[in-house]
Amino acid sequence: MYASVNCLSKSEFCRLVSAGVPVVLYSPIIPMPAVNGLERVEGPWPGTVPPVEDIPNPRDHGRLHPRQRVRPWHAEVRVRDMFVVEVVA
Secondary structure, three states: OEEOOOOOOHHHHHHHHHOOOOOOEEOOOOOOOOOOEEEEEEEOOOOOOOOOOEEEOHHHOOOEEEOOOOOOEEEEEEEEOOEEEEEOO
16 A cells, blocks of 8 residues: 655654644555555655755764665554554554
8 A cells, every 4th residue: 555645754654644634545456545444554656766855964963965765664554534543553
């Protein structure tokens, strides 16, 4: 399952869910969104290219470093009435 919002990291996805942004899960194989229950979401979307802007690295005293690659992530989430309401793990 993929989220309706393309997040580059799991922490970014968790922030969106905790902020109450409506996120729907969908499957590229079955054209129907998840309705209720526990689901596994993966990210980012296939074919996502890394952003070109530099990002601050807190471990390096705030110096800017280019983001070089997009790393895959996954999370277990609770879905209620088609919307992600909680990130379980």
